[in-house]
Amino acid sequence: MSDPSTTTGLVTVERPQHRTAVVTLNRPERLNAMSIDLVIELDAALNALAEDNAIAVVILTGAGRGFCSGLDLKDYGIIPNIDGLSVGRIAQRSMRYYSRLILTMRRMPQPIICAVNGPAYGGGMCLTLAAEIRIAARAAEFNATGIVNGVTSTEMAASWLLPRLIGAAHSNDLLLTGRRIDAEEALRMGLVSRVLPEEDLLPTALEMAARMAEFSQYALQMTKEVIWVNLENPSLESAVEIEDRNQLMLGFTENLQEAIRAFDQQRDPVYTDGPRTDIFGGPTTTG
Secondary structure, three states, X not given: OOOOOEEOOOEEEEEEEOOEEEEEEOXXXXXXXEOHHHHHHXXXXXXXHXXXXXXXXXXXXXXXXXXXOOEOOOOOOOOOOOOOOOHHHHHHHHHHHHXXXXXXXXXXXXXXEEEEOOEEEOHHHHHHHOOOEEEEEOOOEEEOOHHHHOOOOOOOOHHHHHHHHHOHHHHHHHHHHOOOEEHHHHXXXXXXXXXXXXXXXXXXXXXXXXXXXXXXXXHHXXXXXXXXXXXXXXXXXXXXXXXXXXXXXXXXXXXXXXHHHHHHOOOOOOOOXXXXXXXXXXXXXXX
């Protein structure tokens, strides 16, 4: 049975199926624009899920017809605890409220599927870049809005993430021209992996999450960690080294033996991430 949904007003968290949480930006009347209050609530919701050992996969999406239209230019709000701070310090701390979302998503043990249901502009596009998987509805649009608004498009790690995802040529095109691209062009660039009819977007994300939730939660976490570490790793030998070590760590669990048993018995495996009994539960050898 799924757990009841929770809400902080601007962000909802639902648990519609086993080991899956759906986080929804909930300002549909503003295309889920990023006010300070929404950003604070989203960061809190993601951090809470990061510590929820029952959740294996997180889906991030938006309410209504938009994913996230970026910074709310009309009502972006004021950060808390600013008494005694200079204007410069307030501005710097405000920026951190937005940019830390990328690090929060990166540090979560659960893989994140971003279901982009509509416009993802500016900081909204940046949020999608921090997810491990991005799928889009046909109505989705992507836009680096900063340059259009007289500031830079290099915000919330976009200048680091975007070229690594789609290459420098496409990344520079988007960040410097401020042009909007639709879901099909995003697919051709490699920014998203699937484009779907609007009505199929969330069901497909849930189906993907359900499949992933059948796997070892430890293996999902370790795969996510190595994906990110090797995105920053300039050395092939170092990349192989960390892959080998993480594979050995999983090899010391009972998971592979369970996979073999399940194959022989023609059933689905049930992974517990427990230690291998043939190694740790067997007789001690010396020599």
